[in-house]
Amino acid sequence: MKKEILIRFGEIFLKGKNRGFFEKTLISNIRENLKSYNVQIAKIPGRYVVKNYSEDDEFEIIERLKKIPGIFSFSVAYCVPTSMEEIEKASLDLMDGLSGTFKVQTNRADKQTLSLNSMQISAEIGGKILQKYSQNLKVDIKTPQIVLNIDIRENKETYLYEKVIFGVGGMPVGTSSTGLLLLSGGIDSPVAGYMMAKRGVKVSAVHFHSYPYTSNFAREKVEKLAKIISAYTGNMTIYMVSMTELQEQINAKCNSSYMITLLRRGMFTVAERLCKKFGKKMIITGESLGQVASQTIESMTVVSNVVKSTPIIRPLVAFDKCETIDIAKKIGTFNTSIEPFEDCCTVFLPENPIVKPDLQKTLKEQSKIDFDAIIDRAMESIEVVEINHD
Ligand code: ATP
Ligand code: MG
Numbered sequence: 001m002k003k004e005i006l007i008r009f010g011e012i013f014l015k016g017k018n019r020g021f022f023e024k025t026l027i028s029n030i031r032e033n034l035k036s037y038n039v040q041i042a043k044i045p046g047r048y049v050v051k052n053y054s055e056d057d058e059f060e061i062i063e064r065l066k067k068i069p070g071i072f073s074f075s076v077a078y079c080v081p082t083s084m085e086e087i088e089k090a091s092l093d094l095m096d097g098l099s100g101t102f103k104v105q106t107n108r109a110d111k112q113t114l115s116l117n118s119m120q121i122s123a124e125i126g127g128k129i130l131q132k133y134s135q136n137l138k139v140d141i142k143t144p145q146i147v148l149n150i151d152i153r154e155n156k157e158t159y160l161y162e163k164v165i166f167g168v169g170g171m172p173v174g175t176s177s178t179g180l181l182l183l184s185g186g187i188d189s190p191v192a193g194y195m196m197a198k199r200g201v202k203v204s205a206v207h208f209h210s211y212p213y214t215s216n217f218a219r220e221k222v223e224k225l226a227k228i229i230s231a232y233t234g235n236m237t238i239y240m241v242s243m244t245e246l247q248e249q250i251n252a253k254c255n256s257s258y259m260i261t262l263l264r265r266g267m268f269t270v271a272e273r274l275c276k277k278f279g280k281k282m283i284i285t286g287e288s289l290g291q292v293a294s295q296t297i298e299s300m301t302v303v304s305n306v307v308k309s310t311p312i313i314r315p316l317v318a319f320d321k322c323e324t325i326d327i328a329k330k331i332g333t334f335n336t337s338i339e340p341f342e343d344c345c346t347v348f349l350p351e352n353p354i355v356k357p358d359l360q361k362t363l364k365e366q367s368k369i370d371f372d373a374i375i376d377r378a379m380e381s382i383e384v385v386e387i388n389h390d
């Protein structure tokens with residue numbers, strides 16, 4: 001019997017006039033993601049189907065579909081031409097060898113082809129199953145152990161399945177513009193990137209290093225994290241930018257308690273310049289209010305002050321660390337994030353970082369170095385790394 005994967009999409013339904021664009025983007029994302037498998041992906045009214053795949057690839061395809069934003073749920077289904085005989089045959093086949101309580105649930109998108117209504121189809125097929133497997137199976141309408149779903153679609157095909165596998169939901173990547181993620185090697189920023197990809201943002205990243213104070217290991221770790229989240233975001237470009245000169249200059253000339261404030265102003269200045277240069281529409285960070293000295297509202301205000309016309313999105317701003325960790329574990333970044341590494345923020349770490357910086361005092365400290373020229377040189381240090389989700 002023919003097996004196909006029946007895909008249901010989520011919030012796309014809410015999009016009214018834009019629905020065509022959302023659907024097209026999702027199907028092209030699915031195609032791109034499954035391109036190394038020899039499969040056919042087709043659209044049928046209200047659903048997508050993956051067909052002609054090799055049984056050996058089924059597990060991997062399922063794992064991939066679970067991570068594509070915009071997919072609400074999917075099922076591995078038997079697919080038969082819509083007729084009572086075919087549905088009966090497939091139902092008996094599917095229930096063969098199962099035991100416990102069951103019910104049949106029918107959904108008819110196509111109300112023309114069969115003369116029976118949904119309830120009648122369920123009753124009819126349920127009766128046949130009972131006739132054949134009465135030793136192992138019993139009907140329980142309220143709390144069945146097994147639900148046999150019969151989905152009668154408008155393409156004159158009927159899909160029969162037992163399990164519904166949930167995807168990440170959200171919106172297809174590419175339907176909510178583009179963003180630049182400040183990606184460190186920590187726990188929070190990969191989660192922030194995942195969350196925005198789930199809202200449909202095409203995410204690129206910038207990583208700031210202080211080579212040679214930070215090692216290549218820190219960089220490899222960031223690439224490894226990007227590779228993990230690329231299962232959700234799709235291929236990702238990372239801009240690697242050196243903050244070495246800025247940190248050295250701050251260290252030599254400014255009040256050390258302003259190190260992090262000034263460094264972060266440098267990071268956000270570079271981030272906005274990258275957004276302008278590469279057409280990214282938002283800056284995304286993993287900041288969470290009050291988590292550390294640099295994430296008080298005063299710090300965020302003084303740092304954000306360098307960004308003139310790009311929105312800064314902080315998807316984790318109201319999260320407790322443990323909530324972020326739960327997501328990091330779910331998306332598979334946690335174990336990599338907790339590997340030891342030096343971030344450029346931890347090089348030249350001041351003993352008393354200022355917790356509530358004042359803008360005027362910060363500007364006075366900043367004026368002790370040639371901030372703009374240092375940023376210009378940082379922009380020249382950019383290296384581009386392409387992370388492919390393969
Ligand atoms: P994370 O777990 O993401 O590293 P954190 O709790 O360590 O976050 P901070 O070091 O204060 O917090 O950084 C706050 C945010 O600033 C990060 O979530 C990230 O978006 C950005 N950031 C920090 N360091 C870097 C870096 N070296 N390169 C790029 N972005 C960075
Ligand atoms: Mg960090």
